Amino acid sequence: MTDIPHGLIKGVVLSRYDWTDHLFSLFVEAPIETYQAGQFTKLALPDGNGGWVRRAYSIVNNPKQAEGHQQMEFLIIADDNGELSPRLQSLNSGDEIFVGKEAAGFMTMNEVPKSVDDLWLLSTGTAIGPFISILETPLLDIRFKNIVLVHAVRTESELIYQERIQLLLNRYEKRFHYVPIISREHVTGTLCGRIPSLLLNGEIENYAKCQLNKADSFLYLCGNPSMVKDTASTLNELGFEKHLRKKAGQFSSENYW
Ligand SMILES: Cc1cc2nc3c(=O)[nH]c(=O)nc-3n(C[C@H](O)[C@H](O)[C@H](O)COP(=O)(O)OP(=O)(O)OC[C@H]3O[C@@H](n4cnc5c(N)ncnc54)[C@H](O)[C@@H]3O)c2cc1C
Numbered sequence: 001m002t003d004i005p006h007g008l009i010k011g012v013v014l015s016r017y018d019w020t021d022h023l024f025s026l027f028v029e030a031p032i033e034t035y036q037a038g039q040f041t042k043l044a045l046p047d048g049n050g051g052w053v054r055r056a057y058s059i060v061n062n063p064k065q066a067e068g069h070q071q072m073e074f075l076i077i078a079d080d081n082g083e084l085s086p087r088l089q090s091l092n093s094g095d096e097i098f099v100g101k102e103a104a105g106f107m108t109m110n111e112v113p114k115s116v117d118d119l120w121l122l123s124t125g126t127a128i129g130p131f132i133s134i135l136e137t138p139l140l141d142i143r144f145k146n147i148v149l150v151h152a153v154r155t156e157s158e159l160i161y162q163e164r165i166q167l168l169l170n171r172y173e174k175r176f177h178y179v180p181i182i183s184r185e186h187v188t189g190t191l192c193g194r195i196p197s198l199l200l201n202g203e204i205e206n207y208a209k210c211q212l213n214k215a216d217s218f219l220y221l222c223g224n225p226s227m228v229k230d231t232a233s234t235l236n237e238l239g240f241e242k243h244l245r246k247k248a249g250q251f252s253s254e255n256y257w
């Protein structure tokens with residue numbers, strides 16, 4: 001086999017769990033460096049022509065979990081036309097996989113200004129993964145007065161992690177507000193539509209029973225780049241500004257493609 005490129009290390013697939021036809025969790029063990037909740041690393045496979053195909057994937061579990069940081073969960077959607085994701089979906093327990101030794105990314109709690117009381121985590125699709133990692137951080141409940149998790153998906157079948165969300169509701173009690181949004185079905189008890197319009201008309205705040213405000217709120221937007229772009233414009237319209245290290249604002253984002 002081709003030499004392993006610099007930065008990648010060999011790991012093994014522990015198991016795969018299929019949520020839907022296209023959505024799955026891949027559990028991987030690899031001796032990677034420690035990381036911060038919310039970060040991503042690379043998954044890679046040889047391409048069969050002497051090269052490698054590698055892509056970024058967020059780590060779903062918290063690095064402080066009992067199993068340790070080297071057992072990782074990745075939540076992945078297989079794109080039928082994609083080069084790597086369908087191959088990842090065909091992996092099984094015991095298969096070889098290559099993983100970036102060092103995780104990266106700035107969507108972490110260190111980047112959130114200390115003055116923030118209310119943390120808003122807005123995701124589409126698989127981007128709920130890094131937010132689960134963040135939410136499972138020990139002692140996070142002490143830091144924030146309110147934490148709102150928004151998960152926007154196409155169909156009800158993609159509203160996953162219900163058991164973990166129930167555990168978070170038990171742990172954070174009234175501080176934690178979960179807002180499920182479905183865009184292509186009407187399902188009682190969930191919001192219908194897309195994040196930007198549901199922010200603009202106040203439905204997300206009403207559902208969460210929590211108000212956004214410039215002084216206390218900080219938002220992370222993660223997932224589909226057009227959601228991130230449209231939500232950023234909506235937030236600008238509502239008077240919020242992008243957060244920069246040089247100039248404090250109220251929101252920051254990570255695009256998945
Ligand atoms: C920071 C970060 C974190 C991420 N985390 C996750 C995660 O947790 N889970 C997750 O599922 N994804 C995540 N992603 C996305 C992931 O990295 C991959 O982009 C995704 O899995 C698609 O990879 P692929 O190789 O299957 O598709 P690709 O081969 O990259 O193709 C993607 C699309 O582009 C089209 N395409 C490719 N090449 C061409 C071409 N030459 N001309 C025209 N069209 C083309 C394909 O048809 C396909 O529809 C993340 C991305 C980033 C940047």
Ligand SMILES: NC(=O)c1ccc[n+]([C@@H]2O[C@H](COP(=O)([O-])OP(=O)(O)OC[C@H]3O[C@@H](n4cnc5c(N)ncnc54)[C@H](OP(=O)(O)O)[C@@H]3O)[C@@H](O)[C@H]2O)c1
Binds near residue numbers: 226
């Ligand atoms: N989900 C699947 O079953 C499936 C199957 C095969 C391939 N894929 C591919 O996998 C990738 C990810 O799919 P995904 O379903 O996880 O994520 P997605 O396509 O990003 O959809 C997730 C949610 O984001 C919403 N959204 C899209 N654009 C938006 C915008 N500009 N502003 C606000 N919200 C927006 C979608 O609403 P709308 O429904 O209104 O678009 C949906 O509710 C896509 O490339 C997709 O083509 C998905």
